[in-house]
Amino acid sequence: MDGLKLSHDRIRNVHLLGIGGSGMSGLAALLSELGFEVSGCDMAHSYYMEKLLARKVDCVLGHDPAHLDRYRPDLLIYSSAIPDRNEELIEAGRRGILIARRAEVLSALFNERFGVGIAGTHGKTTTSSMTALILDRAGLKPTVAIGGEVCDIGANARLGAGLPMVAELDESDGSFELFRTNVSVITNVDWDHVDHYRTREDVERAFNRFINNRKKESSVIICGEDPGAARLIEQNRASGLDGSLTTYGWGSGWDWGAVDVNHVRGGGVSFNVLHRGRLKGAMTLKVSGEHNVLNALAACAACSCMNVPFETACEALKAFKGAKRRLQYMGSVGEVDLYDDYGHHPREVSATLRAVRSIFPGRRLVTLFQPHRYTRTAALYRDFADALNQADRLFLLPIYPADEQPIPGVSSDLIVQAMIEKGSRQVTMCVDIAEAVERIGREARPDDLILTLGAGNVNSACELLMSRLEQQEPVPDAMACSA
Numbered sequence: 001m002d003g004l005k006l007s008h009d010r011i012r013n014v015h016l017l018g019i020g021g022s023g024m025s026g027l028a029a030l031l032s033e034l035g036f037e038v039s040g041c042d043m044a045h046s047y048y049m050e051k052l053l054a055r056k057v058d059c060v061l062g063h064d065p066a067h068l069d070r071y072r073p074d075l076l077i078y079s080s081a082i083p084d085r086n087e088e089l090i091e092a093g094r095r096g097i098l099i100a101r102r103a104e105v106l107s108a109l110f111n112e113r114f115g116v117g118i119a120g121t122h123g124k125t126t127t128s129s130m131t132a133l134i135l136d137r138a139g140l141k142p143t144v145a146i147g148g149e150v151c152d153i154g155a156n157a158r159l160g161a162g163l164p165m166v167a168e169l170d171e172s173d174g175s176f177e178l179f180r181t182n183v184s185v186i187t188n189v190d191w192d193h194v195d196h197y198r199t200r201e202d203v204e205r206a207f208n209r210f211i212n213n214r215k216k217e218s219s220v221i222i223c224g225e226d227p228g229a230a231r232l233i234e235q236n237r238a239s240g241l242d243g244s245l246t247t248y249g250w251g252s253g254w255d256w257g258a259v260d261v262n263h264v265r266g267g268g269v270s271f272n273v274l275h276r277g278r279l280k281g282a283m284t285l286k287v288s289g290e291h292n293v294l295n296a297l298a299a300c301a302a303c304s305c306m307n308v309p310f311e312t313a314c315e316a317l318k319a320f321k322g323a324k325r326r327l328q329y330m331g332s333v334g335e336v337d338l339y340d341d342y343g344h345h346p347r348e349v350s351a352t353l354r355a356v357r358s359i360f361p362g363r364r365l366v367t368l369f370q371p372h373r374y375t376r377t378a379a380l381y382r383d384f385a386d387a388l389n390q391a392d393r394l395f396l397l398p399i400y401p402a403d404e405q406p407i408p409g410v411s412s413d414l415i416v417q418a419m420i421e422k423g424s425r426q427v428t429m430c431v432d433i434a435e436a437v438e439r440i441g442r443e444a445r446p447d448d449l450i451l452t453l454g455a456g457n458v459n460s461a462c463e464l465l466m467s468r469l470e471q472q473e474p475v476p477d478a479m480a481c482s483a
Helices: 022-033 047-054 066-071 087-095 102-110 124-137 200-212 227-238 290-304 310-318 346-359 374-388 413-421 433-443 460-471
Strands: 013-017 037-042 058-061 075-078 098-101 114-119 143-150 155-158 164-168 183-186 219-223 245-250 256-263 269-275 278-285 328-333 336-341 365-369 393-396 427-429 449-453
Touching (some): 022 037, 037 066, 066 087, 075 102, 183 290, 219 290, 227 245, 256 290, 269 290, 278 310, 328 460, 346 449
Parallel strands (some): 075 098, 114 183, 219 245, 336 449
Antiparallel strands (some): 269 278
8 A cells, every 4th residue: 555644634543453462552552642543353352452441442352344333444454463364354345444554554654754663583672662762861752663562661652742753663574665764773684484585585685675765865774793684784885875874783893883791690781882993982781681782782873863972872771671571570489580581583592591691690591482483483493492402491382373374294393303303301392381380380499590482472471380389389309301
């Protein structure tokens, strides 16, 4: 759909299919703040729907054409998780109701503003959150649309009074190509959404198109440490992008660099920042891991394009609490600490486990992982096995399908067998979350660190685990591991 205009003269009532998701709920919040009458539906209740109900946005369970009579939408928006055969979507088309994808509506809002678009396969949510917080602390009052909840503002979207808009741009279905940026950030370029991109080269071509769709006199910020992103740097320098291109990474070889990195025991990281080889200053983060050092550099580089002083960025990021489900501390029971993380790609899993090791050296790391999507598991199960081998004790759940149908021969057992082939005896397959909670509860030891990991519903295990551990004190000796 070209040239979508969100005019109140034409559109008053807006209805969202899939409103319970992180991205759709954020868009619903923005539209509500813009003065539209907003409603929506989804197949299951979610945390984000609770937040919307508190805003007086009407959310109902299930999909039903009768919703069109109830809410009389002028515009129906649907998420990528909604299949074309959805009866509510079909009926809206039959009635001639204006229909648009989430990205079409969000890009219509974004393209009218000074758009700061955060793209990349990994790290988008945290980098977007850091950037939004810096701009907010600088008094620029940005509009924010992020795929996860920013702990510092307690929401995943917010309408700001200023000109900038910070948005996390999703490459999973190619929709990020609809956004025309003033500042583009590319954290990395990896092959993740194998259901949409057949090869790594397909992914890189999509990111190139994204770069070339930016507004005039715009800036592009790319991480030089990532192989896929590094190839984008080479290709675009060859095509004349060099003057508007900013790079970041480790050391003094980039426009923005980090040196003297020190991981703080118990959480956090400190480092010195270089700008074009010269010391800019010291930075301290509450969040942990080398990946967050790179995310902070990207945010500083993006905000410098809007003349935000480095000192302002440092003060903002020193207080940054992180994003929900990004190595989030969930609580403690006795001497056992529980954390939760959204990581669902081998590189994300590996980065999270390394970060935990840097925060809590010497502690036993017990991990509950839930693979996400059959297509991703089929393509990357050996990489998952390598990454998950960093855990001292691993419990594995069945694949969370999202919107996919099962693929014959593809299950979590592929990861188990790949780990066993590498000599690992630390992994136990569980039939569901209830069994995993019971097994982990029986095996938990004092001073364990328990991490739930994945993009599905594995985070629900945290509360269950805390209840389970409160009922029975962790035993000093773990039960024998089984494969």
